[in-house]
Structure formats: structure tokens, C-alpha cells
Amino acid sequence: MSAVAGMTFADLKSGMSARVVAVDENCLDSRRLQEMGFTVGTQFSVVKVAPMGDPIEILVRGYRICLRKNECHCIQIESVG
Amino acid sequence: MASHLVIVAGNPNAGKTTLFNSLTGSTQKVANYPGVTVESVEGQYSFDGETIRCVDVPGLYSLKAASEDERVATDVILGRQEGKPELVVYVLDATNLERNLFLFTQIAESQVPMVIALTMPDRLQAKGKRIDVERLRSELGVPVVSVIAHQDRKLDALKRAINDALRDRPIPSIDFGLPVGMQSTIRELSERLARIGVDASQAEIRRNLYEPPELFQLFLEDFPEIAEPFTEARNRLEAEDLLRPSVDVTSRYEWSAKIQSLVLRDAEKPAKTVSITDRLDKVLTHRFWGLTIFVLVMYGVFQSIYTVAAPMMAGIEDVFGRLQDAIRPMVSQNEILESFIIDGLIAGVGGMLVFLPQILILFFFIAVLEGSGYLARAAFLMDRLLGWCGLNGRAFIPFLSSYACAIPGIMAARVMPDSKSRLATILVAPLMSCSARLPVYVLLIGTFIEPQYGAFWAGFSLFAMHLLGLVVAIPVVYVLNRKMLKARRLPFVLELPPYQWPKWRDIWLTLVNRGKVFVKTAGTIIVFMSILIWAAASFPRFSPADAVAEAAKVGVPEERAEQWVQEKQLENSVLGRFGKAIEPVFIPAGFDWRITTAILSAFPARETIVPSLGIIFSLGGEVDESSGDLQSAMKRATWPDGRPLFTVWTAIGLMVFFALCAQCMATLATVKRETNSWKWAVFMFCYMTALAYVGAVAVNYLGKLFGA
Numbered sequence: 001m002s003a004v005a006g007m008t009f010a011d012l013k014s015g016m017s018a019r020v021v022a023v024d025e026n027c028l029d030s031r032r033l034q035e036m037g038f039t040v041g042t043q044f045s046v047v048k049v050a051p052m053g054d055p056i057e058i059l060v061r062g063y064r065i066c067l068r069k070n071e072c073h074c075i076q077i078e079s080v081g
Numbered sequence: 082m083a084s085h086l087v088i089v090a091g092n093p094n095a096g097k098t099t100l101f102n103s104l105t106g107s108t109q110k111v112a113n114y115p116g117v118t119v120e121s122v123e124g125q126y127s128f129d130g131e132t133i134r135c136v137d138v139p140g141l142y143s144l145k146a147a148s149e150d151e152r153v154a155t156d157v158i159l160g161r162q163e164g165k166p167e168l169v170v171y172v173l174d175a176t177n178l179e180r181n182l183f184l185f186t187q188i189a190e191s192q193v194p195m196v197i198a199l200t201m202p203d204r205l206q207a208k209g210k211r212i213d214v215e216r217l218r219s220e221l222g223v224p225v226v227s228v229i230a231h232q233d234r235k236l237d238a239l240k241r242a243i244n245d246a247l248r249d250r251p252i253p254s255i256d257f258g259l260p261v262g263m264q265s266t267i268r269e270l271s272e273r274l275a276r277i278g279v280d281a282s283q284a285e286i287r288r289n290l291y292e293p294p295e296l297f298q299l300f301l302e303d304f305p306e307i308a309e310p311f312t313e314a315r316n317r318l319e320a321e322d323l324l325r326p327s328v329d330v331t332s333r334y335e336w337s338a339k340i341q342s343l344v345l346r347d348a349e350k351p352a353k354t355v356s357i358t359d360r361l362d363k364v365l366t367h368r369f370w371g372l373t374i375f376v377l378v379m380y381g382v383f384q385s386i387y388t389v390a391a392p393m394m395a396g397i398e399d400v401f402g403r404l405q406d407a408i409r410p411m412v413s414q415n416e417i418l419e420s421f422i423i424d425g426l427i428a429g430v431g432g433m434l435v436f437l438p439q440i441l442i443l444f445f446f447i448a449v450l451e452g453s454g455y456l457a458r459a460a461f462l463m464d465r466l467l468g469w470c471g472l473n474g475r476a477f478i479p480f481l482s483s484y485a486c487a488i489p490g491i492m493a494a495r496v497m498p499d500s501k502s503r504l505a506t507i508l509v510a511p512l513m514s515c516s517a518r519l520p521v522y523v524l525l526i527g528t529f530i531e532p533q534y535g536a537f538w539a540g541f542s543l544f545a546m547h548l549l550g551l552v553v554a555i556p557v558v559y560v561l562n563r564k565m566l567k568a569r570r571l572p573f574v575l576e577l578p579p580y581q582w583p584k585w586r587d588i589w590l591t592l593v594n595r596g597k598v599f600v601k602t603a604g605t606i607i608v609f610m611s612i613l614i615w616a617a618a619s620f621p622r623f624s625p626a627d628a629v630a631e632a633a634k635v636g637v638p639e640e641r642a643e644q645w646v647q648e649k650q651l652e653n654s655v656l657g658r659f660g661k662a663i664e665p666v667f668i669p670a671g672f673d674w675r676i677t678t679a680i681l682s683a684f685p686a687r688e689t690i691v692p693s694l695g696i697i698f699s700l701g702g703e704v705d706e707s708s709g710d711l712q713s714a715m716k717r718a719t720w721p722d723g724r725p726l727f728t729v730w731t732a733i734g735l736m737v738f739f740a741l742c743a744q745c746m747a748t749l750a751t752v753k754r755e756t757n758s759w760k761w762a763v764f765m766f767c768y769m770t771a772l773a774y775v776g777a778v779a780v781n782y783l784g785k786l787f788g789a
Contacts, residue, residue, distance in 0.1 A: 025325050029572040034330040035143040036574060037180055042334075051368035052465035055474075057577060061179040061338075064577040066461050068468065071572040 007079065009072035012056055017045040018077040027074030037061040038075055084125060084132040085247050090158050090188065091172030092181050093140030094578040096200035100172055100230040101137040102590050104240075111594050113757040114162065119153040119500065122594070128240040131247065136166075142180075142574075144187040144288070145326075148499035159191055168194045168246055170239075175205040175212050175227075176579070178345065182337035183330075185221070189253035190284030196246045197225040198239055204579065209352025210345055217344045222254035231584045257336030263287075263323045270314040279307055290315055291329055358454075358579040365458050375462050378455070379481055382446045386439055386485040387516070393438035401431030420619055421612075429611025432686065433604045436488050436747060440599055441592050443482050443489040447496065448591040450478075452583030456496065460575055470555050471562030473497070473573050476506050480554075483513035484547070487748045488603070490515075491755055492595060498574070505561050507755055508765055511748050512550035512557065514740055520688045521739045522546050524706040528715055529732035542733070549740045553772060598754065606750035614656075614685050614746075623653040647696045656681050670738070670777035671731045671784070673720060680744065687744045730784025734777040742773035 012018065020042045023030050037060050038044070044060035055066040089104070091097045102109075105124025114121050122137040138157045139150040146152035156162040158169060169188060173181045189195065197217070205211060218225040224246060226239045267283050267290070274281055289300050290311065297315065301308040318324040364370050405423045412419045450456040456475070464474030475496045483490030490510040497503035522543055531539040623646065632642035651657045660678030667677045675697045683690035691706050698714035718726040743749065743766045753762040 023327055025327060031145065031326045031330070032143075032147050032572055032574065034327055035145070035183065037183075037334065039327065039331045039334050048362070048366055050366070050461055050465060051372055054465050054468070055461065055573065055575070057366070057461065061177075061334075063177045063180060066457075066464070066573070066575040066577060068464070068573050 007077050008069075009056065009067065009075065009077070010069045012046045012049075012069070012077075014046055014049050017043060017080045019043045019080050020075055021078050022076040024074040024076070029071055030074040033067075033072060033075060036065060037063075043080060084134040085167045086164065087133050087135050087168045087170060087243060087247075088158060088166040089135055089137050089170045089172060090154065091140060092142060092174065092177070092184055094576050095140065095172045095174040095177070095181060096230060097140055097172040098137065099584055099587055100170075100198055100200060100228065100236075101135060102584075102587055103230040103233070103236055104133075105135050106586075107590070107593065109590065109594060111598050114153050119150050120495075121153075121157075126240070128237075129244055131244050133240075133243060135170075141184065143184060145291075148501075150498075150500060158188055158193070160193075166193060168196060168243060170243065171195055171197050173197050173199050173225075175199050175202045176208065178212075178341040179334070179337045182340055183333050185253075186255065186257055186333045186336060189221075189255055190282075190288070192252055192282055192284065194246055194250040195223045195253055196239070196242050196251070197221065197223060198230075199225055199227045200230065202227045203229050204581075206348050206350070207353065208356070209348050209350065211348040213344045213346050217340070220255075220340050220343060223251045231586070255336070257333050259332050260323055260328060262321045263318065263328065266314050266317055266321075266323075270310055273310045274307060277306070287329075290318065291324070291326070356579070361580050362458070362577075365455070366461060371458070371462055375459055378450075378459070379477070382443075382450075383481055383485060385446075386442050386482070386489075390438040390442050390485075394435050397435050397438070398431065401427055401434075404431075417619075417622070421615070424619070425612045425615035426608075429608040429615070432611055433600070433607040433747065436486065437596060437599065439486045440489040440492060441596060443485070443493060444591055444595045445588060447478060447493055448588040449583045451496065452581070452587055454578045454580040457575055457577050461577065464573065464575070468573065470559045472502055472506060472558060474575070476502070479506050479510050480513055480551075483510040483515060486515050486517070487511040487513065487745065488599075488751045491748065491751045492599070494755065501562075504756060504761065505558055507752060508561060508761065508768075509554040509557050511743060511745070511752075511765065511769065512554040512741065514547040514550045515687075515745075517686055517688045517745065518546070518739055520691050520706040522736055524691055524694075524711070525732040525736050527706070528712040529727060529729045533729065542736070546736055546740050549737065553741060557768075557772075599751070602754045603747065603750040606753065607747045610746040610750070611685055614682070617656040617659075618651060618654050618682055620655060621653060623650040644696075648698075651678065651682070651693070651696050667777075669781060670734055670774065671728070671781040672735070672777070673726055675718070675726070676731075676735065680738070680742075683744050685746050687739055687742075690739070690744075728784060730780055734780035734784070737780050738773045738777040740773075741769055741776050743769035 007018070020038050020040050023034060023038070023040060025031075042060065044058050047057040047059050047064060049056050050066075054070075055068045057064055057066050089097055089101045101122070101124070104126055106126075108126065109122055109124040111120055111122050113119070119139060123135065124137075125132060125134045127133070136157060138154040141151040141154040143151070144155045144158070146155045153162070158166065160166060171185055171188060173185065185197075199212065199214065199217070202212065212227075214225050214227055224242045226242045228236060228239050230236065267286050270286055270290075271281065271283050274286070289297070292300060301311060315324065365374060405427050408427065409419065409423055412422050447456070450459070456478070459477065460474030462474070463477045467474055467476050475498065476494075478496050479490045479493040481490075482493045487510055490513065491507050494503045494506040494510065497506050526539050526542055530542055632645045633639065635645075637645045652661075657674075657678050660681050661674040664672075664674040664677050667673075667680075672680070675694075679690050679693040679697055682693040691711075694715065695708070695711055698711065698718060715727055716725070720726055749762045749766055752765055753759050756762070
């Protein structure tokens, strides 16, 4: 697992599943992303990447949300299964 | 009888507006909250002897407001805006319990009585699940009513629950298990405050303790008498590492997930294997088909804004033309009265109402696209294209609409999720080349480019003029976002709700509300300003007793006498004098006082420059953009020293000026209405006029450089 630790949203591909491992709370966007459900331990899956490579559509806590890859760097993730 | 203040609150896409529409229907009133661009919608209904005043607050994800809309919603819910609400109807999306319950935990802490409206149970059923409503009620401690708002028009069960709750005041009792250290700190602080006579609930205390540093400082400044205990408590939480938002957020989400697992049951009927949303998304957000369909949908929308609106607009113009003809004989005994009623008042009202078809058609499509869930997909597809300069994927709607007309475009900027990006979008939308510029382009291209350079360059210049606004808009947005609207950019959060059929009543109420807002607020300003401009062009009067004789004195033939009087009237008016006075300003752009006056007189609307040029070049006001008389008169016009007034570069400069300027008071009035302040309307007028001026001067200098 250590090889994929330090992954961010930029590494996500369509169809992947991942889990939040850490949230950098010094980052201003972290609160909003946590409020949207991305708390430590949360699993989510990537539904689709937009045609121009960004944003990405994610299924988290039973709903679908789009996020821009570069606006999620305060969240560290690891891939699951 | 006094009415009760009830607030309808919930997450975006939870079905809040549909529910609100079902409750209040046509009683809705739209207004702005003081000092902000956020709109409030209010309505009322009566049930079983009680009159309920309902306020629909903007959808929000958290009471820790991130955007202006959320801040307003938070203020209303917490009673900082219109007085403490008597009841909050919390709209809970049954298909999205976990995230919807997160906000519930925050509102629950404010100790306001609540009723839960559980929406979309039908959709949950399609997923093969159902909710144990009884269990949910006992877990949350407040009444829960399952509603399908668009089917059940009466909503009696919910209305009864609201009436009961206004009497019983059910307050949620939940415990979402905050860390022990946090609880004890808050309890101690509460006791300490009680000793010095401050009565604050634990939730209030926690909310303030967890404000971001700058807001916490403001809070301390507002209440210096409790600054010390609060600062101590905050330091203690900080030392125990409990002040991080994640501690708070995580415990709420853990609670939400637990509740969801307790109340979510399998339905009798199993789920369909692949949901409709999944199947539609396979095509609609596909990298090839998705983009193709997007282009087709947008083409369809804007084609119909042009084609469907055109006959309606012609109809409105026709009705007002007939009205003028019908009224003219009644007022013709008094020349000034005639001019005021016919050219000022009726023309002003007509000139305002003519925008209504485009506004209504565009909002019909927006309501359908938004209500069905497609708008979010389109934003998903377009975000990359618009995101880099500080906008986001939703901005394509206001931008494309502005190509038809900036007024619906500016109003459409409300699809933007937060007020900063909405403002940026509003401020650049009028740079898109609207259909009112077309007559100006057609006249000038037809007069100075097509005859000399042929159809190819004519078409090219028309295209270039349409592209110019967009090209200029990009750096303008960039600068606005970076330099002026400096507030921190929020992460782009776009929910993709499941597809559904748009609700006809929601669409209808959108149209009614938008129509009313435009006619009432923007419309009154437009009519007022039309009359003002009419007055500036009509006074002081030039009306010789015998026009023919007067004209003959200066050698004007009898058949042109009336047009000559019109020309003299404009030249002699406040507007004409002003045009002459500021002629030196426009000399660098190659415009003389006649062009300058025509520009000034086109302040109400760009296309009116065509009849103004007609008057100025002594042809009377009844010319259109393809009028041969006007074309040849413009070609003949000279400077006092005999040089031709118009070169091809003057024509291009004038087109560039009109492409970039804000010569449209309906736009300015709409900006004032939508941003809730004259400040931004004035700012827009200034920056666009400056751009237009610089553009025209630059073209004139290029012309001198390449000497055409």
C-alpha cells in the first residue's frame, strides 16, 4: 500500500475506487470538501472523467459530485481494490 | 390575524423549491436581501385557520457559510435576518440521507422547532429501498412527513404537521457523539458564562468557538465582555487538538451514517439493475456523444430564442406602433405632449416589453434544463473550457444567451453557484455581441466594406465583430477575478442530481417570477430612462412656425423640409449640444459631432443609432439599416475641410465601439436589479465605454498607419 500512499485526485482514473487517508487542514478548501462528505476513511469511486480531462465525477456517500482535480490537493487518498 | 414565519431550508437539489412551490404557488414574491445579490422568495398559504408565511432560503450544504448565498441562508435560519423563525421545515432528500443529515445536525443545534419533509421517497423506491419513517422520527425527535411534492398538490399531511409543530414546538434531540474533551470544555464555558449572566446554548457556544480565526476575532470584538472565557476555551481546544474542523465534521458524518443505516430498509420491489441516470449519462456525458448533444441542445435553445422570439417581438412592436397611431390624433393639438406620449412614454414602455419574449423563452429552457438535471451535466462538460479564467462550467448559459440579448443573459447568471462568479459573469456578459448590434454592423458593413471589398470580407468582419466581445471578455474576467473580486475562490462543487422530468409548475412559476421581476424593477428604470433621453433629444425645441419657409431660407427644398427640421431639432437639443461639446474627445477615434451625437442618442439601445444617423443626415427617423439613402448620405458626408467623414477605418472603429460599449440602458437597469446596486451598473458602463473608446481610437490609428 505504501507505493500508492500520497496519491491525490490528479491520479484518479475512471472506474477507480479510493479512500481518503488524510486531510490537510491548513488548506482553506479542506473544510468544504469535508462537509461534502470527504472525511478521513470515506470510500468513493470515480464515475467518469470529463472529456477535457477535468473535472471528475465521483460517487461518494450515495450521491454524485464533480470536483476539479487541482482543487482537491488537500486530500490525500489511496486506491482501494 | 398574525401569520407564522416558517422557513423552508435544505441542501441544494433536495427538492426544496418544488416543495416551496407546491406550498405557496402563485402567492410568491421575489425580492433581494438588503445589500447583497441574493434573492429571497416568500409566499404564503392558509391551512386549518393558520396563515403561514413561508420563506424559501437558498440551498446550502453547511451553516459554516462558504458563499454569500449560504451566508444569507444561514442568517435567515439562525434568525439574524428577519427575526427568529417560528419553525424550520427541513427538506430531507430520502435518496441522499447521509449528506442531508449533516446539515440537519447543524440546524438542530440552533434549538429551533423543526419539521422534516422527507422528499423523493418515490425515487428511493425505484432504487429498491425505503425509509422507516417512524424510526427516523424517533431518532431525530421531530415530526417527519413523507412528501411527493409535485404529485400531491395539497400536501395536507405536511401542512397539518406544520400547524401542530407551531403549537407543540418540537425541537430535535440528537447526540452525535462529540469527543469528550470538547463536550466538557463547552459545558464549562457555558457554566462560566451563566455565572456572569450570559445565557447561551451549548450549540451557540460551539458555533462561535469553531468560527474561522478572523470571524472569531470579530465575534470577540462584538462581545468584549465574554472575550476572555471564549479565548481560554478556544486555546484549550487548540491544545487538545480538538479545534480542527475535521473533528466536528467527522463526528456529524459518523452520526449521519449511523442514522441512515438504522432507517434505510429494503423495499418490497427490488431495484432496477441499471438506473435511468446511469443509462442516460453513458450518452450525455460521453466524450464524443455528450459534447455533440450539448452543442445540438445549445444550438436548439439559442436558435429558438432568435426564431420563436422574433415574431413575438415584432408583434409587441406592432401593437405599440398601433397604439401610437391610435393615440396620436388625441394628443396632436399639443406638439410637446404628442412627442412626450408617443416618442417618450409609449416608445419607452414598448422598448422595455420587447425584451420579455426572449427572457421568458430563455428561462423556459433554463428551467427545463435545470429541472431535468441536464444543466449540471452541461456544466460538467464545459467546466474545463471556462474554468481557467476564474469562471466555471455553468457560465456558458449566460454567455450564449447574451449573444441573443444581454438582458436575459445577465438574468441567467443566477445559474452560477456563488455570488462572486455570478457577479463576474454579469459584468462581462454584455461584451458578447447581442442581436441589437446587428443593425449597426449591417449598416456599416453594407455601406463601407461590402461595396469595396466584397462579400468575403463583409462576412469576415461580421464574424470578427461577434468574436471580439468574447476575446475581450476573457482577460476582463481574469482581471476582475484576480484584482477586484478578490474574495477567496471556493472550490468548484457541482452536484450531479439524478435525471428527472422537469415539473411544469416549477417552470411556470420561474417564468412568472422572472417576468414580474423584469417588468417591475428593471422595466420601471428602463421606461424612466427612455423618457429622460427623449427629453434630452427634444429640448430646447426647434419648431419654427413655418418649417417650409424656414427651410427654404437656407436653401432646403420643400420636400425635405420636415427632415431638415428634425435634424435641426436634434442638433439644437441638449443631446446635440452635448455631442458638439464632447466632439474633441472623439476626434482621436475619427468621429465628428454627428457621429458623437448619434452615439449619445443610442444610449437607450444600440440599434437606435440607425434612425439617429437618419435624422442627423437629414433623412428623417424612418430609415433602416439597409436604407440606400442613408448609405449614400453617409458616404457623401465630409469634415468641414472636405475630407470624407467615413473611411473604412472609421466604419470599423464605430463597429468596434459598438461591439464593446455599454450603450444599452436596459442592460444597465438589469445589472442594477440583479446586483442590487447601481455601483456595478456604473462600473460596467465605465469600463465598457473605456474599452470601446480605446478600441475605436486604436482602429483609427491603425487606419492612419496603414493609410486607407
